[in-house]
Amino acid sequence: MSDNKAGVEQRIKKLEAYNSAYRDGKPLISDHEYDRLVGELRSIDPFNPFLNRVEPEDFKTKREVRHPLPMLSIEKAYSQKELERFVIRVKKEAAEIGIREILFSITPKLDGLAGRDDGNVFASRGNGEIGYEISSAFQKGVYPIGGRGLGIGEIVILKSYFDEHLSDNFEHPRNLVVGIINSDTLNMFAEKAIEDRAVHFVPYVKLNSREVAAEDLLSQIEEVTEKLFSEVDYPVDGMVVSVTDERVRDHMGATAHHYRWQIAVKKKGKTAVTSVINIIWQVGRTGNVTPVLEVFPVSLSGAKIKRVTAHNAGKVKAEKIGPGAEIEIIRSGEVIPKLEKVIQPSVQTEFPEKCPSCNSILSWDNDFLKCTMSSCPAQVEQGIFHFFKILGTAEWFGIKTIQKLVSKGYDSLKKIYFMKEEDFIEVGFGPVQSKNLVNALRISKEKAVEDWRFLAAFGISDLGTGDSRKLLAHYRLERFGELTREDIIKIHGFGEKTSESIENGIQKVWEWMQHMMNLGFNLERTPLEDEKEASDSSIAGKGIVFTGKMNKGSREDMKAHAVNLGARVQSAVNTKTDYLVCGEKAGAGKINKAKEVNARVITEEEYFKLLKPD
Ligand SMILES: [Zn+2]
Known part of the structure; x- marks a missing residue:
């Protein structure tokens, strides 16, 4: 490509115009296109001073925004004791202004990237006083739940989506979110997640919460937490407990750091410290070769831990994990504990050059070491194992059994499903086990x-x-x-x-x-x-809000059922609400609001009558 001096100047003028439009929050071209143009300039005139002004995007290059009110942090309670002290403090200060009945709302604390959306400017939290303009997130396709302008919330990726599509390649959804906000060019994974509408900005007002009386908070927090967790399809790292009464809030006020009427209860698994003996490399179904750390046995929530997953090879490289490294491990729900952080790196880190299963040369693909041989026995075994595991109706086909079968040439499900008792015996299984295996195959087909x-x-x-x-x-x-x-x-x-x-x-x-x-x-x-019984139901097209604790089933089930019947299920009462269905302990606020907008307030029983008028 050849360009004369005038041409170069022309290009810079254009870039500057794009740049300033971008800073005003009104970009004329996509970030991607902008990057392409800068790349072109670099190839024509590598030493042009303009290029030094354009740095790779990070938040610091984005426009600064002063928050109208500081976005304060939330004080954290690490133990039941601290939560207890908080409740006592709130009660005492409420009593000072003559209020004795206190309600707390409990809301999931999303683990994403915090932001504030006033409908015009979308700003990151920054240092709480000054954040960065990140409206480009919406242009990139981040989906605002409930629309724009709903205040403070978090940019997050749907948890189910992350688990299904991204967890093999990313350790934590937040890393991908930061990447999306930070860089002009989206990687393949980010682009897909956005296209699939899985990256959301979730304003806190759009999240379900529960109200609990001060007396019940300590005894109920765990149960409520469980419930709320199960309702939210986003990564959550705890719960936020807030006083609901505005008068108490005003009275308690804030420190420079946090509101005094609010506290976060962290959800964290149990951790332990140990050190690495060795790394075992395992080949997965898709050829990723991932590290499992063999560690000095350590007790963690009642179990002796000897092995810990270490995510991927890139992690091992970046954090220098190897024999002798001191690590913190965490167990939160999962059976297999995970590496939480490296306390003291190892002096030696080594990576296998060849696949531990098929001996072919491994290659790096981003953070992964990969075996690209499709006939690799480990991959074949894992594929078969995956089939039985997901199907869930075939017992007896554990990984050891499958390995034995594959090694004897039964290397596909087609072949395995044709096996008879004598074939299993020939492979080396005992007569009883052979019978069990044949039965298991039969049952896996017969069972619904x-x-x-x-x-x-x-x-x-x-x-x-x-x-x-x-x-x-x-x-x-x-x-x-x-x-x-x-x-x-x-x-x-x-x-x-x-x-x-x-x-x-x-x-x-x-x-x-x-x-x-x-x-x-x-x-x-x-x-x-399209076979669903939608259109002729009595609630088709009606706006419905469910509130309180339901007797006949979980509120989530009722919502899903109502959606199937064609109702518009809403999370808050507004002028488009037709029915407010109240379970036990329904919030007074919602009931008042429903009366205000002339929505019908009905009980759970009345709701079911509505569905089946007779
Ligand atoms: Zn291999």
């Missing part, structure tokens, strides 16, 4: 299993259990051979790239899938969307 489990068991990339379910609510499994990306993209939650990847994935296994279907699995059909 949801079609989405069956589909997800094939391990197609981007098609885990959640998305299999969504897909099968629109298309029958038998039709999948002709399913195109255009068909998939029509379904909410599937972007272009994911749809393409799923189409390709299905094509690759379609013959095998048909073969498996012909073996006669007893598949339970996912109800198709």
